[in-house]
Amino acid sequence: MEQVEMRAAVRETYGPADLSSVPVFAGGFINFGSWRSIDLAGPLTVDDRIRSQQDLYRRVLDAAGPLTGRRIAEVGCGLGVGCALALREYGPERVTGMDIHPEQLERARRTNAELLAASPQGLRFVQGAAEDMPLGDGEFDCVYSVEAAQHFDDMAAFTREAARVLRPGGRLVVASFFTPGTDPENGARLASALETFADGLDIARPVTLVTDALTRAGLTDARAVSIGPDVWPGWDRWLSDQWAPGTWPRNFLTAYERRDLDYYLVTATRPGA
Template identity: 85%
Template sequence: MRAAVRETYGPADLSSVPVFAGGFINFGYWRAIDLAGPITVDDRVRSQQDMYRQVLDAAGPLTGRRIVEVGCGLGVGCALALREYRPERVTGMDIHPQQLDRARRANAELLESSPSGLRFIRGAAEEMPFGEGEFDCVYSVEAAQHFDDMVAFTQEAARVLRPGGRVVVASFFTPDDDPDHGARLASHLETFADGLDIARPVTLVTDALTRAGLADARAVSIGPDVWQGWDRWLSDQWKPGTWPRNFLKVYEQGDLDYYVVSATRPS
């Protein structure tokens, strides 16, 4: 685990920061939110829930299936998946033991009422502690930018998927392999400068999924429904020119975008 990841998700509970209202830690999918008027905390929570729905909808029908979230954080996305998509079991996996402790506390009631339907396990994206073909879906929401080795993750995702299973990843990547993207991102965004986030082209992900033996690898930009809403939410808390507001800037200048990336293990 890199130091930046350990420190960011360690003693201080990032999910308690007001910008991540509701315990989710993602920028949000804002299509259903009216950005012209005041944005409420309920709007913010819905944006983050809708990001999960974008990913889970892309995974296909999940009723009765076994699914795993890689980088589950507080586990509130796992709870949403269990509640709304009716899988047989949701496994939340995270590399950070303190995050898993928080996830078990936050979902204690659900773990007690549905012990066979929800579990939390420690593991790395590059070396998952699961058997071959254990899951019908591997998904990840805004964690892939932290993964040490994206190629190893795609190989592991392919390994733990059953034939016909799907992998779906939502995160932010550079739109192409221009080597200058990384330096520009680091100059505008602290998370890239300190190594928490890693600049990678989205084509690296789709190509790696294909090389791992998965089919129909594709990346769909959802940036127009992410960056404007995120910046609008931040505008009441952060002044223009402060670094969190620069996510919209780097998107507009073509250095970063937000994607839903998916592929299928052939039957």
């Protein structure tokens, strides 16, 4: 397999900087959350925040279809707390968490040490890149990724690899943020408003590029559904207790309102039985 190099921003953010330790990502899930079941009118608690992140995972896993007894893999698993949720709540035979960053995998193994000991056949963590997965052909019934695809260097390579490791009839589900249109100035506007796009951590790409890549990879029924209304207002409301209006983290909601950015649930299926 080729060695896929991490960009400097990815290496720092998920290594020494340890984004999972930042209070806005309470619980270690490192996602913006799905807030549709949370009352945004009143004060938000840390429990609300953790639930929003868990609910985003549930939304992804629900979109994958029944997972009982299935083999599933998460691409960009981070601390592996989403893998643990999948194992506890969805009854798969095995969950494989894959991440490109060795420090994240060390944290994942520490965080889930008890679960790994109790279920050595049910949970494992492996190092690998989305574009070059160290996984077997047709090994999985479901491949999913939660808020990691905005970091992937090569979306076409990721979709080819996902198609390869899925069994016939297997399902791919990706939740992440992409641009809703193909305006060539979109990336520049996002970089001017959001540090994560300016420093190269996040990549601005049209959501149609993702669905087109899935189709070219041989997957069928590629669809992208906006879940922005359930993500951006809640994320901004959570940030409002810690970040003042006009600071760059609050610009995610602004970018959404300007139609420069949105959050999507992307699904596709490998054809066959």
